[in-house]
Amino acid sequence: MNKYVSIDIGGTAIKYGIIYEDAEIICKRSMKTEAWKGGPAILQKVTGIVEEMKQEAQEEISGICISTAGMVDTKEGSIFYSAPLIPNYAGTQFKKTLEEMFQVPCEVENDVNCSGAAKGAKIALVLTIGTGIGGCIVIDGKVFHGFSNSACEVGYMHMDDSDFQTLGAASILTKKVAEWKGEQEDIWDGYHIFEEAKKGDELCNRAIDEMCDVLGKGIANICYVINPEIVVLGGGIMAQEEFLKDRIKAAMDKYLVSSIAKHTKLAFAKHQNDAGMLGAFYHFCNVRHLM
Secondary structure, three states: OOEEEEEEEOOOEEEEEEEEOOOOEEEEEEEEOOHHHOHHHHHHHHHHHHHHHHHHHOOOOOEEEEEEOOEEEOOOOEEEEOOOOOOOOOOOEHHHHHHHHHOOOEEEEEOOOOOOOOOOOOEEEEEEEOOOEEEEEEEOOEEEOOOOOOOOOHHHOEEOOEEHHHHHOHHHHHHHHHHHHOOOHHHOOHHHHHHHHHOOOHHHHHHHHHHHHHHHHHHHHHHHHHOOOEEEEEOHHHHOHHHHHHHHHHHHHHHOOHHHHOOOEEEEOOOHHHHHHHHHHHHHHHHOOOO
């Protein structure tokens, strides 16, 4: 059975592993992205990962599938724009470099476009809430890339004298709680904040409520433009579905007129942390006409 190396590059972590041709993940690992080191360092990490996974597979791999933050030229398999979070990421040539080095095909897609969800929906909006906020529009099961491969880059959407991801990303949650409590930011992470919120911590609950309000407003603004059947939320923080779903839906309904709100479903990504790896694999298969 053919084996593929699948790599999901996020702003905080790189998740990677081996996937069989039937989409079964048989090996899964992660490492810190260390985004501040920049594009060349990430490319070096990726080549090391492929070497590691080739040894793990104990045989030839059939392809390399990459999901990544940043705006992706899917034909060239390269990054053409990235936020300052990853310096010198624009111009990173994943496809060319890896195909020349390993002599196997490589395909690259934006991480949110790889998140997978909303099967059967006519129009879906998919958002990944992480270090930043990424967006994807799926129409009749196909990703809408836009004229220059930059459709639905909603993290940059102007909101309240700032932008959507500066106000609503998961990374802002930890900064806000640490600042309010007068403590070091490294003391707090999403898991810690939600655990304390569930115990009744007033500041943690306030920060979460503010984040949900921002997300609701941003989602509503996008819904007014594309009128999706369903909005799907992914990213590590969205594993807290039970705690977040009602809050975010209430915020959406607050900013949407009722005639649109009642026709807009809210769901959470099914595969969560595996979504990027699986999406990268399915993108590879679609491009290569393997499915």
